[in-house]
Amino acid sequence: MSETASTVGSTTYQRIKRDIIFGALKPGAKLKLDALKAVYKTSLSTLRETLNRLASEGFVEAPPQRGFLVKPISVIDLKEIAHLRVLLECHALELSLENGDTDWEGNLVSAHHKLNLMEQKMLGGDASKKEIWKRYDWEFHLAMIQACNSKNLLALHSTLYDKYLRYQMIVLTNRGEAAVQEHRDMFEAAIARDAEKAKSLLTQHIENGLEHTLAAMDRGELVV
Amino acid sequence: MSETASTVGSTTYQRIKRDIIFGALKPGAKLKLDALKAVYKTSLSTLRETLNRLASEGFVEAPPQRGFLVKPISVIDLKEIAHLRVLLECHALELSLENGDTDWEGNLVSAHHKLNLMEQKMLGGDASKKEIWKRYDWEFHLAMIQACNSKNLLALHSTLYDKYLRYQMIVLTNRGEAAVQEHRDMFEAAIARDAEKAKSLLTQHIENGLEHTLAAMDRGELVV
DNA sequence: CTTGGCAATAATATCTGATATTTTTATTTT
DNA sequence: AAAATAAAAATATCAGATATTATTGCCAAG
Numbered sequence A, B: 001m002s003e004t005a006s007t008v009g010s011t012t013y014q015r016i017k018r019d020i021i022f023g024a025l026k027p028g029a030k031l032k033l034d035a036l037k038a039v040y041k042t043s044l045s046t047l048r049e050t051l052n053r054l055a056s057e058g059f060v061e062a063p064p065q066r067g068f069l070v071k072p073i074s075v076i077d078l079k080e081i082a083h084l085r086v087l088l089e090c091h092a093l094e095l096s097l098e099n100g101d102t103d104w105e106g107n108l109v110s111a112h113h114k115l116n117l118m119e120q121k122m123l124g125g126d127a128s129k130k131e132i133w134k135r136y137d138w139e140f141h142l143a144m145i146q147a148c149n150s151k152n153l154l155a156l157h158s159t160l161y162d163k164y165l166r167y168q169m170i171v172l173t174n175r176g177e178a179a180v181q182e183h184r185d186m187f188e189a190a191i192a193r194d195a196e197k198a199k200s201l202l203t204q205h206i207e208n209g210l211e212h213t214l215a216a217m218d219r220g221e222l223v224v
Numbered sequence C: 001c002t003t004g005g006c007a008a009t010a011a012t013a014t015c016t017g018a019t020a021t022t023t024t025t026a027t028t029t030t
Numbered sequence D: 001a002a003a004a005t006a007a008a009a010a011t012a013t014c015a016g017a018t019a020t021t022a023t024t025g026c027c028a029a030g
Helices: A008-021 A033-040 A044-057 A075-099 A102-123 A127-148 A151-170 A177-191 A195-218 B008-021 B033-040 B044-057 B075-099 B102-123 B127-148 B151-170 B177-191 B195-218
Strands: A068-070 B068-070
Touching: A008 A033, A008 A044, A008 A151, A033 A044, A044 B044, A075 A127, A075 A151, A075 A177, A075 A195, A075 B075, A075 B151, A102 A127, A102 A177, A127 A151, A127 A177, A151 A195, A151 B075, A177 A195, B008 B033, B008 B044, B008 B151, B033 B044, B075 B127, B075 B151, B075 B195, B102 B127, B102 B177, B127 B151, B127 B177, B151 B195, B177 B195
Parallel strands: none
Antiparallel strands: none
């Protein structure tokens, strides 16, 4: 979701990943190399490097000898991802609440505040900024667990967050006021260092999102 | 650890990954492209694709503009990995014990039997077969959790197992009889579907391995 | 001697273009 | 309509070229 280093490779990587997450590249779509070369204006070699990376992260599939395709979606997959996110994020949250110092807390307050501001705007119906809004959501969730003291854990979580996000972006509707309140509750439990409560709220938060997405998928409300 | 598809790319991938895990490529070592090209007899493009994949899995680092190097080791990193393995493998184990059917059980019995046979040989001092032995260890641990019903979870676990394994291969000594007994206990708890006991044994098993490796690292007993 | 700066060298990132092999698609035959 | 086959498209892999960036070694200044 973040990453700097403006080399051609890393830029292409970010762009394609973003296009997969936000649905510009549809689940299951064939990723024809020549076509991508034209779209992303980059060479075959760079493209293949990028796609290999995305394949190993699970955003792309690479069946041998037949190129690449956007990882398909499925209800099963979504459920797995949601449950793993609960597992990892709760664990990280617990560690983070134990270790978080003043800086951590300050950063969290800031992240929550920014998210909240954005959420108010979103409630006003301005859906054009979905992407920015989700960046604040990410930054809030990251801020919560940032003091967990495990780079490996944060890395795994980051990928899971993105996979979960893709499913959220696939459905048209958002959860509105409910999610806003959940963020606020989690935030307060975190500041109070109430790990059990925070974890339970987080679990609920993710599972509510899951249900919402599943329901929308059932009704076929997908972004085509 | 497994994988078929004998394309040049996937073969090189497996070989380099294996060389990192088993220490032929030392932690922190610079991966010069020309040198690798000669060793693995493959083209630059294929090599870079491979290294990109390994980088995204965390076996290789790729600082921008300066090529690739084998992921360095550290005590911190080892601890993180061990703890994550406990978290994920215990979770998977619990699910697996709930869902495992007769086929799962049969496969587990077989995997444990094979591991046990190999372990008896190893106790006899034949360290030359470390790699084969570890494959049986892997197959046993995988058999335990295979019925967890989550491809995503199994994929994450597989990578963690390999990372943990690398640290184990770095120290010279093995844990011998103790680990054999632990495997047996875990196996029996699993067959009895005693999830709590199985999880606690597994946790202990991994943490014992961690302590053993940490102690050896402290004493500097590293494979150079 | 050590440190800072600069030239020479090595290595990387990226691109273009070529070829063998494999898939996919279209066409023909039974 | 199914099977067999030919034609077209796409992929995997390789080789080689270039601009850019890192590294190394050398020399002067303190």
